Amino acid sequence: MNRPSPRGKRIPPFTVLRFARYLNFLCNLPEEVREISSAEMARTIGIKATQLRQDFFTLGGFGRQGRKYDTRVLEERLREVLALQGSQHMVLVGAGNLGQALANYQDFERFNLYLRGIFDTNPKLIGLRFRGIEVMGLEHMQDFIREQGIELGIICVPHSVAQPVCDALVEAGIKGIWNFSPENVLVPEGVVVQNENLSVGIMNLSYQLSIARED
Amino acid sequence: MNRPSPRGKRIPPFTVLRFARYLNFLCNLPEEVREISSAEMARTIGIKATQLRQDFFTLGGFGRQGRKYDTRVLEERLREVLALQGSQHMVLVGAGNLGQALANYQDFERFNLYLRGIFDTNPKLIGLRFRGIEVMGLEHMQDFIREQGIELGIICVPHSVAQPVCDALVEAGIKGIWNFSPENVLVPEGVVVQNENLSVGIMNLSYQLSIARED
Structure with missing residues (x-):
């Protein structure tokens, strides 16, 4: 593929999200679907076909109108630009409803x-297993992260303890934090955080609905 | 406030998300905090101060460097531009772990x-209460939505039934869908959908981490 490629370049934030949606879509296709047109994919995902073709073009060699694409080649290319080819390991802190939903x-x-460890302070949860992974006491978390060399941490703890949990994760070597607590957590330089605030999601939907009403 | 204002104009997608984060931040402040500087707010949220001041400027009359803002006035203004001043009501379909997390x-x-109704097909879940709201059988959903005039629906059902559940919600009058199932759901014109695909969230974080490693 000797085409323009985003490899090594920083992909703009919204483009990353679209690439992730394309990859997710391809992974959810039935096994027997081996090719797909950009028009069909755009319609199913709910995105403009011109936008999708433009994105495909930047992937190198994709994106021509009226052509069908090999779903596996496209999938591989997306995994490559999204840096998803190697395995990555995660720990999850907080095994309440949301934590359990993510663990499952x-x-x-x-x-x-891959989720490797689940941690909580609640004695009723410690020892439970989700998809084979046992919930451990929080006091074992840092050793576990260091021993396994884990870099991704998911925070599903209450508001009031989100920052201390985040600090403990970072101290143990976590480089990427996926935070589901309502509080934005602060991380030092070199650590990335994605605050997945649920209220922000519903506020966005509510706003889009108010705009749709005006149309 | 005789300043340029986004009221009536469509706010760009990323700006809506930032406004929602600002509002969420302000709502999480302790009651006694009555004013805040843009620098302090930017640092705590983890956003560039210049970006925040630019956003505040578009809100009309906010955003001057070195000034402190009245948190309540700012909060009211954000609620106004995000069209959050009136109450909005929601139903939730699927009372598994994720549904329970959202209900709580x-x-x-x-x-x-406000969440008004929770629906599921599982007899073990029907009759349970979350924060006072009883889980009802799915067969009651459409009547409930129509009687209560509810416009927002949250989908927390498995992949395979997401689209039929979505269709039933829309048929009953739902205008905004917040979809947590891994499948993108399709809606007719005039209905808005936000696909909160969890894999997309973690793929985005994983990508940002790969970029941070290169720096």
């Missing part, structure tokens, strides 16, 4: 993202 | 977003 979420593994 | 999430109410 099987889709992450399609993207080589 | 108290923050939505700060933004005048």
